[in-house]
Amino acid sequence: MSTKPLLFKNARLVDPDTGREDKGGLLVRDGVIQDLGPQLSEAADADVIDCGGQVLSPGLIDMRAFIGEPGGPYRETLKSAGEAAAAGGVTTVVSMPDTSPALDDPAVIDFIVRRARDTSIVNILPAAALTKGLKGEEMAEIGRLKEAGAIAFTDGARSVTNAQVMRRALTYARDFDALIVHHVEDPNLVGQGVMNEGEFASRLGLPGIPREAETIMLERDMRLVRLTGARYHAAMISCADSAEIVRAAKAKGLPVTCGVSINHLSLNENDIGDYRTFLKLSPPLRHEEDRQAMIEALIDGTIDVIVSDHNPQDVENKRLPFAEAADGAVGLETLLSAALRLVHSDRISLPKLLRALSTKPAEILGLPAGRLKIGAPADLILFDPDAPYVLDKRQLKSLSKNTPFDEARLEGQVTITMVAGRIVFDRSSM
Structure with a gap:
């Protein structure tokens, strides 16, 4: 890869931080954005990429991805996750602690940090376990884990059902200025449920999961945040009632954010x-009214970020009866294309969509990325938002192919992905 300065010219510059869109150029030097704007002149020592009017924006930041390393490299490795992310325009990935062993020890966090640095072409930041062994019983060592490189604290796909443990964790997190990310789904109310509770589940003969499994846990957490004052992020919400709970908490000034x-x-x-x-x-896919409520909550700012919830599963775990199959779908490579459906249907502007995919995650995580600004890291993507294609799961770079969008007609393809000034994906070279 060239280490020379690089000039993107004839680009549609979209800065989700300010909401601005300009036609112009952007100069990358020494891994950062050195200059940008509509009147940018060419630098004599720079290589040039003619963008042909395509969108140039900050790279996506995905706050929720499950990676099989350590313990399940057949599902996904840090290397393959990085390749999948780069192909989808994701320049930073937060990896969940649901590994074997769980990411509840500073030495394991240090291993992930070093392993990701050595093998992944994008930034992979580990989220440490909130409780030891992800068991929800004893709080993990938040201070030491943060010192080792943990970007946030979560039990991944599990919820902390013990309110006293959660209160204690929030209190310690507040003292260390650490971010708690929580999967809000009460396992006792989930029970044997495998899909959204309602008429459709009854017709399929499958046990349902009520919305209250999510809302009761979320409501409890809002009260604990009010009690402790800790920073809190609901990993994903999925129903209209949850959006109302978060909306009310924000109106009260609580330090709460959430994803979908x-x-x-x-x-x-x-x-x-x-x-x-x-x-x-x-959580399970919900009713269409809930999906529409999620879109409205994204538009009005109740929902802060969009995540891929990338959760690779091999064929043996998916080709089973529905009730026995593992939860999860891959999503790093389709995150942008699927999200652009909201732009193409005129539900949301492109800068606002990209804000939920880049700027806002960066703000929540305390990262300098997510904006087109002089001095910001050159974590960038060039993409054609209108390029049509039909997804073929066999062409995914992820080791697992369990995508919900197989054979779907999508629009929007990444042309170039850049991390720290280095091109890590170039569609023209495929």
Whole structure:
């Protein structure tokens, strides 16, 4: 890869931080944005990329991805996750602690930091376990884990059901200025449920999961945040009532943010159709009214970020009866294309969509990325938002192919992905 300065010219510059869109150029030097704007002149020592009017924006920051390393490299490695992310325009990935062993020890966090640095072409930042062994019983060592490189604290796909443990964790996190990310789904109310509770589940003969499994846990957490004053992020919400709970908490000034998965913005329970296990997710796909409520909550700012919820599963864990199949779907490579459906349907502007995919995650995580600004890291993507294609899961770079968008017609393809001034993906070289 060239280390020379690089000039992007004839670009549609979209800065989600300010909401500005300009036609112009951007100069990258020494891994950062050195200059940008409509009147940018060419630098004599720079290589030049003619963008042909395509969008140049900050790279996406995905706050929720499950990676199989350590313990399950057949599902996904840090290397393969990085390649999948780069192909999808994701320049920073937050990896969940649901590994074997769990990321609850400073030595394991240090291993992930070093391993990601050595093998991944994008930034992979580990989130440490909130409780030891992800068991929800004893708080992990937040201070030492943060010192080792943990970007946030979460039990990944599990919820902390013990309110006293959660209160203690929030209190310690506040003292260390650490971010708590929580999967809000009460396992006792989930029970044996495998999809959204309602008429469609009854017709399929499948046990349902009530919305209250999410809302009761979320409401409890809002009260604990009010009690402790800690920074809190609900990993994903999926129903209208949850949006109202977060909206009310923000109105009270609580330090609360929340995310939504691209799946819950794009799909509903009816898409499960004839027991499609690639759409068995946690939380489950909800009613169409809930999907519309998620879109409205994104538009009005109640929902802060969109995540891929990338959760690779091998064939053996998915080609089972629906009730027995593992939860999860891959999403790093389709995050942008699926999200652009909201732009193409005129539900949201491109800068506002990209804000939820880059600027806002950067703000929540305390990262300098997510904006087109002089001095900002040159973590950038060049993409054609209108390029049509039909997804073929066999062409995914992820080791697992459990995508809910197989054979879907999508628009928007990444042309170039750059991390710290280095091109890590170039579609023209494929």
